[in-house]
Amino acid sequence: MARYQVGIxxxxxxxxxxxxxxxxxxxxxxxxxxxxxxxxxxVGSFYNLFDSKETVVLRxxxxxxxxxxxxxxxxxxxxxxxxxxxxxxxxxxDPVVAxxxxxxxxxxALNNGELHHRILRHHEQRADRFRAAxxxxxxxxxxxxxxxxxxxxxxxxxxxxxxxxxxxxFEFARHARAVTS
Amino acid sequence: MARYQVGIxxxxxxxxxxxxxxxxxxxxxxxxxxxxxxxxxxVGSFYNLFDSKETVVLRxxxxxxxxxxxxxxxxxxxxxxxxxxxxxxxxxxDPVVAxxxxxxxxxxALNNGELHHRILRHHEQRADRFRAAxxxxxxxxxxxxxxxxxxxxxxxxxxxxxxxxxxxxFEFARHARAVTS
DNA sequence: CTCAAATTAGAGTGTACAATCAAAATTGAA
DNA sequence: TTCAATTTTGATTGTACACTCTAATTTGAG
Numbered sequence: 001m002a003r004y005q006v007g008i009x010x011x012x013x014x015x016x017x018x019x020x021x022x023x024x025x026x027x028x029x030x031x032x033x034x035x036x037x038x039x040x041x042x043v044g045s046f047y048n049l050f051d052s053k054e055t056v057v058l059r060x061x062x063x064x065x066x067x068x069x070x071x072x073x074x075x076x077x078x079x080x081x082x083x084x085x086x087x088x089x090x091x092x093x094d095p096v097v098a099x100x101x102x103x104x105x106x107x108x109a110l111n112n113g114e115l116h117h118r119i120l121r122h123h124e125q126r127a128d129r130f131r132a133a134x135x136x137x138x139x140x141x142x143x144x145x146x147x148x149x150x151x152x153x154x155x156x157x158x159x160x161x162x163x164x165x166x167x168x169x170f171e172f173a174r175h176a177r178a179v180t181s
Numbered sequence: 182m183a184r185y186q187v188g189i190x191x192x193x194x195x196x197x198x199x200x201x202x203x204x205x206x207x208x209x210x211x212x213x214x215x216x217x218x219x220x221x222x223x224v225g226s227f228y229n230l231f232d233s234k235e236t237v238v239l240r241x242x243x244x245x246x247x248x249x250x251x252x253x254x255x256x257x258x259x260x261x262x263x264x265x266x267x268x269x270x271x272x273x274x275d276p277v278v279a280x281x282x283x284x285x286x287x288x289x290a291l292n293n294g295e296l297h298h299r300i301l302r303h304h305e306q307r308a309d310r311f312r313a314a315x316x317x318x319x320x321x322x323x324x325x326x327x328x329x330x331x332x333x334x335x336x337x338x339x340x341x342x343x344x345x346x347x348x349x350x351f352e353f354a355r356h357a358r359a360v361t362s
Numbered sequence: 363c364t365c366a367a368a369t370t371a372g373a374g375t376g377t378a379c380a381a382t383c384a385a386a387a388t389t390g391a392a
Numbered sequence: 393t394t395c396a397a398t399t400t401t402g403a404t405t406g407t408a409c410a411c412t413c414t415a416a417t418t419t420g421a422g
Contacts, residue, residue, distance in 0.1 A: 004368055004419050028288065032410060042371050043411080049369090053410065103287045106280060106346060107209065120347050151356055155340030162339055163332065165287065166301050175332055185389050185398055213380060223401050224381080230399090234380065 011049050013039040015063075018056045019097075027057065027100045054115070057100065064097045065090060071129075080133040084157070084180050088173050091161045099165045102158075127154060153179065192230045194220040196244075199237045200278075208238065208281045235296075238281065245278045246271060252310075261314040265338070265361050269354050272342045280346045283339075308335060334360065 017038035021030040032053050036046050050056045066072065068089040070082040091098040105119045131150045135141055141149075156179050164172035198219035202211040213234050217227050231237045247253065249270040251263040272279040286300045312331045316322055322330075337360050345353035 002367080002421085006419070007369060010369080031408080033408095044372065044413085045370050047411065099287060102343075103284075106284045106287055106343070116347070123344070123347060148356065148359065151344065152337060152341075152360060155344055155356070156333060156337040157340065158343055159336030159338065159340030160333075162283075162287070162343070163304070163336055166297070166304060175329065175336070178329065179333060183391085183397075187389070188399055191399080212378080214378090225383080225402065226400050228381065 007049065010039070010041060010045060014041060014046060014049065014056060015059060019060050019063075022057065022060055022100060023094055023096045026096055027103050030057075057104070058118075061097060061101050061104070064094055065101075068093065076132065078129070078133055080130065080137050081180060083130055083133055084153075084176060087157050087161075088176050091164065092173060095165065095168070098161060102162060102165065123154075127151065130154060188230065191220070191222060191226060195222060195227060195230065195237065196240060200241050200244075203238065203241055203281060204275055204277045207277055208284055211238075238285070239299075242278060242282050242285070245275055246282075249274065257313065259310070259314055261311065261318055262361065264311055264314055265334075265357060268338050268342075269357050272345060273354060276346065276349070279342060283343060283346065304335075308332065311335060 014035060017035045018030070021034055021038060025034075032043065032046065035053075035056070036043050039046075068086045070086045071078040104115065127147075127150050130153065131146050134146050134150060135143075157176055160170075160172055160175050160179075164170045195216060198216045199211070202215055202219060206215075213224065213227065216234075216237070217224050220227075249267045251267045252259040285296065308328075308331050311334065312327050315327050315331060316324075338357055341351075341353055341356050341360075345351045
């Protein structure tokens with residue numbers, strides 16, 4: 001299990017290559033072969049470090065989401081606005097990766113049970129943070145009501161993101177901010 | 182171009198087979214071979230009637246959408262509630278086909294220019310109908326304001342549908358109706 | 363320096379899939 | 393009945409792809 005430095009560096013190059021290609025060509029356009037070529041690695045080396053193409057894609061997406069987290073340490077101090085802005089940042093900074101997230105969620109959910117659970121859990125964790133922030137902002141809010149409002153807020157944000165994926169001219173950020181005010 | 186009866190019947194059988202398999206197995210699970218087998222047709226016959234697999238899938242989705250249209254004749258009498266209920270009906274009646282629509286929209290948009298335009302146009306047409314109904318309900322509403330509200334309403338509905346695709350337990354209809362009231 | 367463990371190479375496997383094509387069969391209008 | 397147009401057949405093609413396997417090489421702890 002003790003990693004060698006060279007292996008860790010190779011892993012980094014593969015992740016970097018995957019990040020670049022996914023952001024440029026999307027999920028379907030990014031082949032394993034292309035990732036390996038850009039990373040300067042043979043296919044066998046890839047599979048020594050990653051279980052599958054899916055693994056590396058999920059890593060890239062997860063890191064993109066983590067990169068805009070307003071409260072990485074989970075101190076519980078974030079406001080609802082912080083969370084909404086983080087959401088906007090994720091979809092604005094790298095729309096192609098954001099679309100890949102949606103793509104995986106939609107197509108993977110029926111076919112791949114394990115992936116389905118990961119994505120559902122991710123949604124629930126995000127919903128929990130939104131709900132908690134909402135109740136910090138407004139302590140009088142009943143739990144069920146906060147829960148319902150959270151689902152609707154998240155649905156609207158997801159829907160706006162979907163809309164922005166369809167048309168790059170769409171003013172995603174303006175509409176998203178309009179929802180919370 | 183004059184069609185023979187037998188060809189029209191074959192086309193019907195292929196569409197029926199595609200509808201059944203897509204609703205049961207989803208987009209990826211439905212192969213051309215399986216469609217042909219269920220329809221009792223050889224692959225060559227399929228390609229005599231349809232240009233591609235994509236063509237038949239889009240036909241199935243389009244017909245599912247048309248089936249719940251509250252105003253198929255375009256009389257312009259539908260209310261906003263009618264439209265929302267039609268949206269709910271589409272996603273409730275055949276969730277797998279509904280998910281396929283989302284799947285095509287998300288994955289097809291970047292890769293396939295023609296498909297992208299079709300989906301964007303479909304969204305815009307729907308948005309127009311929502312906006313018109315909204316202004317019939319409330320004639321005092323300014324055009325820009327109605328436009329913005331429409332985008333947000335549609336985004337919320339799309340997001341809720343996406344959420345429902347992730348978790349079949351999710352009370353899609355209840356949340357959707359809560360948005361308009 | 364040694365050597366077991368980690369890493370790399372790269373040819374090879376499998377395979378599921380959409381789509382093509384030319385020839386045979388059938389349809390149905392006139 | 394005729395026959396051109398339509399439909400059917402099914403073997404075939406192409407091919408893009410993720411992933412495997414074994415042997416050679418490199419690493420770095422002791």
